[in-house]
Amino acid sequence: MVTVVTSPPPGSPSTASRWLRAARALWRALTGWAAGVAAGMHGAWRRSLQLRVVTITLVASSLLVGGFAYLIADKITSILLENAETDVLQRLQNGSEYASKQFNLYSRAEEAQLQDTIDGTVNYLAGGDPTQTNGVVVAITGDNTNRAVAPRTSPEVEVGPLIGSELRASVAAGNVAHQIRTGVLGDQRTKYLVYGSPVPTQFGQLELYYLVPLARQDATAADARATVVATGTALVILLGLLAALVTRLVVTPVRVAARTAQRLSAGLLDQRMAVNGEDDLALLAASFNQMATNLQRQILRLEEMSRLQRRFTSDVSHELRTPLTTVRMAADLIFAERDGFDPAVARSAELLQAELDRFEELLTDLLEISRFDAGFAMxxxxxxxxxxxxxxxxxxxxxxxxxxxxxxxxxxxxxxxxxxxxxxxxxxxxxxxxxxxxxxxxxxxxxxxxxxxxxxxxxxxxxxxxxxxxxxxxxxxxxxxxxxxxxxxxxxxxxxxxxxxxxxxxxxxxxxxxxxxxxxxxxxxxxxxxxxxxxxxxxxxxxxxxxxxxxxxxxxxxxxxxxxxxxxxxxxxxxxxxxxxxxxxx
The missing domain is CATH 3.30.565.10 (Histidine kinase-like ATPase, C-terminal domain)
Structure with a gap:
């Protein structure tokens, strides 16, 4: 079997260069199309008053409604968070008092019944169900008891990643503090509001933490934001439609007036606008029609006067030709014999000849002007x-x-x-x-x-x-x-x-x-x-x-x-x- 391998001729474009040229051609086509679209939009923007009014209304209303929507959504979120903080703080105070009473029965952290009391207290404060994993998480730690008290949570989940070091240090210093952290407790990632409070005892200070999930508050805030956005969008669309309708009511008579004015300027002097109602637009149409009627009357009068003037000029010029010809013949005879006249008479003959030349030139110019005025000049x-x-x-x-x-x-x-x-x-x-x-x-x-x-x-x-x-x-x-x-x-x-x-x-x-x-x-x-x-x-x-x-x-x-x-x-x-x-x- 014979295999024939053909190579491209010298100077032939490679595949890469062909792709490069194709990409450049595509880019030029896209840029040309974009330039054409931009030019068309710019032309439409300049020509259409209705488009400008509707666009400005949509932009202004979008900014205004968007600002109000943001403020309302932010306010709803703040209220939900404040309510959650108030509720958790109240539960934390009550839980801290209850835990302090329970733990003050012991004077040393090494007592055998203390850990059982801590377990019971945590379960009680968590609602009595140690198996629930989606609700409130309660934790008690004893960092200041030389690790004699083991940390206890209800339900039993790892809360270390959700209790930050700053919060732990602030609570260990004897302060009530809180923070919002996001983490995984159980099988899903949730945002938690974490509150911590010190619990004083006879054998040292314990820390009580409440971890409250904010899933319900987030869902409520999301629903509120969606409602506000939907309402704002509908309001903006309604304002746009209203602006388009109102602008159309105003622009339509103006466009009709413009078209009528164009027809009038083209010589169609019988064009008029329709008068509907008794509002300002109807008054504009009536005034426009009255103006058009007066203009038509004046134009017709001027045209008639101009026609009569042109006819008069032409008729006079033609009528003067006949006596001028006769006078010209007599003047030529006198001018030819002027040498035999007295000097004064000879000078008069020369003046007569010159003025006849000027008069004939004037008649010629008048006829030419009349042809231009009549539009007959070719x-x-x-x-x-x-x-x-x-x-x-x-x-x-x-x-x-x-x-x-x-x-x-x-x-x-x-x-x-x-x-x-x-x-x-x-x-x-x-x-x-x-x-x-x-x-x-x-x-x-x-x-x-x-x-x-x-x-x-x-x-x-x-x-x-x-x-x-x-x-x-x-x-x-x-x-x-x-x-x-x-x-x-x-x-x-x-x-x-x-x-x-x-x-x-x-x-x-x-x-x-x-x-x-x-x-x-x-x-x-x-x-x-x-x-x-x-x-x-x-x-x-x-x-x-x-x-x-x-x-x-x-x-x-x-x-x-x-x-x-x-x-x-x-x-x-x-x-x-x-x-x-x-x-x-x-």
Missing amino acids: LDAEPTDLVPVVHRVTERLAGLAERVGVTIELDVPDPPVIAEVDPRRVERVLRNLVGNAVEHGEGRPVRITLGMDESAVAVTVRDHGVGLKPGEEKLVFNRFWRADPSRARQTGGTGLGLSISLEDARLHGGWLEAWGAPGQGAQFRLTLPARAGDRLTTSPLRLVPADAPLPFGGPRDGGLLAIGPGTAGALAIGPVEDPTRAEVAP
Whole structure:
């Protein structure tokens, strides 16, 4: 017979390593399961008011009832032990007196009848039955008689282990003492209350001991503890059920109100709560319904007003198109022949042409705003290289920048910056931002920066003009708002450009933010997701420019301070450790 022995290939895992990997996998599974359970319990604790109230009630009632149960059980045990001590002490006193009378008949410990008298006395004090082993044990010893008197117990059991040396010494010194010891007398282990008393005689001092079993007292105390625990447990469960019921009565209307409020916020304005009874909860439901009715009435009224306003704006804009076209044709003819007119008439023709351009731009912006208000604006996103868009905007505004003496500086990357955007809307936003920067640049350079990361693209437009006062970074996007309406303006904007730009940014799911400081210029940042529909979390470019002034004189350690929009849109002042760090948008 041939036996073939195969060995595992080199590098194959051993049995121990396989078991180790299995144990690690099991441990990871258990820890993951425990973490999931803990997370679920934490979520349930945070979400459910009823769970928190019931849990707190159960814990508090358990502690309270447990404390009372412990005190009651301890008091019952103490009373039982005191009663047993009183009874044993009384029997010990009577037995000591009886034994003293019997033993005082003898003047010497060596007398022949003394031991018989001791035996009879012990049997009498034990109840007269020397064969019983579960009741009281009586013992008489004569340690101070030079062992002339032999120890005697009734019944005849070994009591030495139950009578401690301290108790024996205290009784031998003439004191009445006691202790509780546990030992085996007969065939079972029992707790005994051991009392000892000296018995004076003419031939010396004897010691009388009573050993009383505490089995009945222990059983009674155990029954009392079990009764108290059962009663306490039932009381805690009853309190928990009561708390759950009461909490449910309160929480249910609140949950109904929350669900109704959610439906109202979703646009279901006809939702109402059921009113049952005349209590506080019914008053809450009635007040909630009244509030919902008033809100519905106000919302419907505002919607109707808004609809009428949008319709009015749209109708007026469209109706003005026809006379504007006629006026435009006449103005173009006059403007073309202005060289043959008097200088005053020629200047009037130029002013007419400029104001018609502004009027046409205003009508275009009003129509665009009406489309945003009506919710008809659509995003036509496509992969677009933003570098040519920035260059195109710069070229179109180069003439304006030259007239006002502003230099436009570009900081764009060499490779293409591709993003899924609507190029028409993005170009309009950049045209508004750059146009405003040139107009308010006070003849100083305007810098345009383009940046990109894995999830977003951003464009910043920085000017060094009059800047913005604290709080104005939120107002610049309001319709028809101007920081300085009395200041002479070169381009004659409509006051709707930034409002339309903000709507365009929101339509892309992006941000349009502003920073400014008085006398230090302003910077606007447009941030758009690189992929249409993605959610923005950070911007590739920081909102606060690197040359931003240090407020209040700046920190002594030379660190940088950033002033930008906080979580609520207000100015937030705080340290910035890295000047190139991109900020998290609100």
